[in-house]
Amino acid sequence: MMDILNNLTLGFGVALTPMNLLYCLFGVTLGTLIGVLPGIGPIATIAMLLPVTFGLPAVGALIMLAGIYYGAQYGGSTTAILINIPGEASAAVTCLDGYAMARQGRAGPALAIAAMGSFFAGCVATIIVALFAPPLAEVALKFWAAEYFSLMLLGLVSATVLARGSLLKAIAMVILGLLLGLVGTDVTSGTLRFTFGIAEFSDGIGFVAVAMGLFGFAEVIVNLTQGGKREVLTSKISGLMPTRADLKTSWKAVLRGTGLGSLLGILPGGGALLSSFASYTLEKRLAAVPSRFGKGAIEGVAGPEAANNAGAQTSFIPMLTLGIPSNAVMALMLGAMMIQGIAPGPQVIDKLPQLFWGMIASMWMGNIMLLVINLPLIGIWVRMLTMPYQMLYPAILLFCCIGAYSINYSSVDVLSTAGFGLLGYIFYILDCEPAPLLLGFILGPMMEESLRRAMLISQGDPTVFFTRPISLAMLIGAALLLLLVIVPAARKKREEVFRE
Amino acid sequence: MSSLLRFVSLALMAAALIGSPGDSLAQSYPHKPIHLIVPYAPGGGMDILARLIGQKLHESLKQPVIIDNRPGAGGTIGTGIAAKAAPDGYTIVMVISAHATNPSLYKKLPYDAVKDFAPITQVVSFPFLLVVNPSLPAKSVTELIALAKSKPGRLNFSSSGTGGGTHLSGELFKTMAGVDMVHVAYKGSAPALTALLGGEVPMMFSDPLVTLPQVKAGKIRALAWTSAKRSPQLSEVPTVAESGVPGYEVNGWQGILAPAGTPREIIDKLNAEILKVLQMADVKERLSSQAMEPVGSSPEQFAALIQAEIVKWGKVIKDCGARID
Numbered sequence: 009m010m011d012i013l014n015n016l017t018l019g020f021g022v023a024l025t026p027m028n029l030l031y032c033l034f035g036v037t038l039g040t041l042i043g044v045l046p047g048i049g050p051i052a053t054i055a056m057l058l059p060v061t062f063g064l065p066a067v068g069a070l071i072m073l074a075g076i077y078y079g080a081q082y083g084g085s086t087t088a089i090l091i092n093i094p095g096e097a098s099a100a101v102t103c104l105d106g107y108a109m110a111r112q113g114r115a116g117p118a119l120a121i122a123a124m125g126s127f128f129a130g131c132v133a134t135i136i137v138a139l140f141a142p143p144l145a146e147v148a149l150k151f152w153a154a155e156y157f158s159l160m161l162l163g164l165v166s167a168t169v170l171a172r173g174s175l176l177k178a179i180a181m182v183i184l185g186l187l188l189g190l191v192g193t194d195v196t197s198g199t200l201r202f203t204f205g206i207a208e209f210s211d212g213i214g215f216v217a218v219a220m221g222l223f224g225f226a227e228v229i230v231n232l233t234q235g236g237k238r239e240v241l242t243s244k245i246s247g248l249m250p251t252r253a254d255l256k257t258s259w260k261a262v263l264r265g266t267g268l269g270s271l272l273g274i275l276p277g278g279g280a281l282l283s284s285f286a287s288y289t290l291e292k293r294l295a296a297v298p299s300r301f302g303k304g305a306i307e308g309v310a311g312p313e314a315a316n317n318a319g320a321q322t323s324f325i326p327m328l329t330l331g332i333p334s335n336a337v338m339a340l341m342l343g344a345m346m347i348q349g350i351a352p353g354p355q356v357i358d359k360l361p362q363l364f365w366g367m368i369a370s371m372w373m374g375n376i377m378l379l380v381i382n383l384p385l386i387g388i389w390v391r392m393l394t395m396p397y398q399m400l401y402p403a404i405l406l407f408c409c410i411g412a413y414s415i416n417y418s419s420v421d422v423l424s425t426a427g428f429g430l431l432g433y434i435f436y437i438l439d440c441e442p443a444p445l446l447l448g449f450i451l452g453p454m455m456e457e458s459l460r461r462a463m464l465i466s467q468g469d470p471t472v473f474f475t476r477p478i479s480l481a482m483l484i485g486a487a488l489l490l491l492l493v494i495v496p497a498a499r500k501k502r503e504e505v506f507r508e
Numbered sequence: 509m510s511s512l513l514r515f516v517s518l519a520l521m522a523a524a525l526i527g528s529p530g531d532s533l534a535q536s537y538p539h540k541p542i543h544l545i546v547p548y549a550p551g552g553g554m555d556i557l558a559r560l561i562g563q564k565l566h567e568s569l570k571q572p573v574i575i576d577n578r579p580g581a582g583g584t585i586g587t588g589i590a591a592k593a594a595p596d597g598y599t600i601v602m603v604i605s606a607h608a609t610n611p612s613l614y615k616k617l618p619y620d621a622v623k624d625f626a627p628i629t630q631v632v633s634f635p636f637l638l639v640v641n642p643s644l645p646a647k648s649v650t651e652l653i654a655l656a657k658s659k660p661g662r663l664n665f666s667s668s669g670t671g672g673g674t675h676l677s678g679e680l681f682k683t684m685a686g687v688d689m690v691h692v693a694y695k696g697s698a699p700a701l702t703a704l705l706g707g708e709v710p711m712m713f714s715d716p717l718v719t720l721p722q723v724k725a726g727k728i729r730a731l732a733w734t735s736a737k738r739s740p741q742l743s744e745v746p747t748v749a750e751s752g753v754p755g756y757e758v759n760g761w762q763g764i765l766a767p768a769g770t771p772r773e774i775i776d777k778l779n780a781e782i783l784k785v786l787q788m789a790d791v792k793e794r795l796s797s798q799a800m801e802p803v804g805s806s807p808e809q810f811a812a813l814i815q816a817e818i819v820k821w822g823k824v825i826k827d828c829g830a831r832i833d
Contacts, residue, residue, distance in 0.1 A: 054550075054551075055550035055551070055577065058550060058551070058559065059559065059563070059575070062559075062563060148702070149702060149705050149706035149707075150706060151706070152703070152706060152708040153708065193832060195669075195670065195693045195694070195695055196670065196692075196693050197670070198613070198670040198671055198830060198831055198832040198833070199832075199833065200832065200833055207580065207581045207584060207585050207588070207618065208580055208581070208585065210580065210581040210582075210832075211579075211580050211581065276698060276699060276702050326702075330702075330705065330722075331718075331721055331722070332698050332701055332702050332705075333698050334698075336549070336551075339549070339551045339552065339698065340550060340551035341551075342551060343550065343551025343552065343555060343556055344551070346553070346556045346717075347556055347559065347560075349794060349797075351720070351721045351797065351798075352721065353720075353721025353722055353724070353725060354721065354722065354725035354727055355721060355724065355725050416578070416579060416580060417576075417577075417578060418578075418580075418585075457695075461692060461694075464664075464690065464692055465664055465692060465708060465709065467661075467662060
């Protein structure tokens, strides 16, 4: 205990210096801004700032870059709620209920609960990082291919819960998502699949293209076909802050989201992204009236937002303790460390404690700064909604295109986004939802990769999924979830609930 | 201006223009920023080296060297863009040893790895490090070979990608040591390292940049270097050739190319400048801490290396059947 206190004192000593506070402020503000801008994300921004970090002190540079990352998670929910475009990949789920709330004139409470939930989750997750970083990293190492497969399977089965309407259509969308996820190079054999000779597809279709296209572009097209009139009832904006009832409904969702996000964030490869989906699924499962979801249930915003922030904080753990990046942004931060001449690895905690603890302390400061920055901005954002759509949608499209281009400086990404926008419009006409497709798109390839790798390592023995305890637990969970869907009595209840 | 002054300045300008074109080309180059294309994502090991070199070149050439990340398709997208760029010395590309293996892995490339480029210099060379999870009973390469022979087809090794250096080093080892091991591919060095640390896969022919910190922290055990000589970073670790597989040598490398047709003077100037960068003390220190050895060869030597590597790995790739199509 004393050890932790000593370390935290060291950390705050580092984080509270004026220069580091300034770096933190700059980082979180920039992060919020780019989080709001659809498409342009922390990866492009950090990559652009890498040369700048050459000349900065190591701790300051890393504090700034970290601020950009978790700041973007705050900002990403803003566009998701206001205009149905996920500013950050992990905010895609927030679109579902957040945008619905905005259409009911409740954008303010949605934004506020997102900010507050994110703040709570960020603080708790930072405590978790401070106290449990090394043992949690060891847990991550226990996740072998079999566990990943079972986790993905559990995720896919719960994807059906994401559906608002027809179960059959939801399953069809999940499978379509799986098929789209197949595009790319197979890891083991090196075979190019469905790339049609386009080199840019050999690493798969970009997630940003799919998310922005299906949610953002499609939404614009739909609105334009309805004569440019949107249902935002500008006169009916009923208060900017959540009501007591709102808070009462959402606090448990925030707690659960924090827990889920903290755990899933540690897993290398998709933690934060998965956590928001998982939280939404959990909330919908646990809700007394699941049919509220998709129509403006505030837990559908509070839970996922808390989850993705918690996931963003805990995804630092593998990087800081083991030197292994759990996603592309962490890989960039590792690069920034290497530019500074720091060799990332298990010895960073011991040899450079001021770096480790300084970063943790600055995460707290960053979260406080973000809450202070974001809450007052809510009024401005809501007022932005009252802009005439003719002025709003070209700006939206422009930023999405810039964002799509900024990923790889390739026009193929922009064209893909446009293509998915068209597809999204077709789905709208057919009354199919994009959310299950997105989940299938993310989970499918990871599931296949894990399945084949698990079989390769176990020499073709399929019992490995059942003999490893974590994997078995998740498979049982998936089976139970499946039963819930198949068993006739439950099924009849679902149909009653879905009847609208 | 007085007419005398104007006459003198015009005369001087005329003299400058008439002067030998070659000299003035090399002297005036560069007069605008240079684009250094990096065919991989920002933040990775090769990108960091490119940024270091770019930074130092900026200081000596007094023109910015802009790092242009064009990732995708195993490096072929960025390399392809460089192949088609104007050969005026303002677009150059940094490549890694994959440049010599891609021609054998891909059925069709948007460029010719030899004909479309004018090599400038090989920047660094680095060995791979054979590492194992401590749970594996083998403590030397000889023991490893014995273990592999005792359970053929049941010893796995991980790699950061099919067709990459970490995979092909393993394939060459299999052929030369006569063992049957199973290759398990991962998407990148981070997941491969995670698998190694967690014990999912017991061994890897790894990039020392990634595994040296782990070895020094005692989390994994280093068995051998794949180069001909031991690296000073871990001088007590023998080479594979010393430990039972004579003649085995694998070196990763990074180098800079210009599009074919770039004027010779510009290539020579860039070569000279990069050599100067590689002599700097802080650069040498940074490179050696990552087990990289600065090389700074001549354009002809680099061209010869590329040719030799294409032939050597072409055979390994054909034997093991790896391909990306």
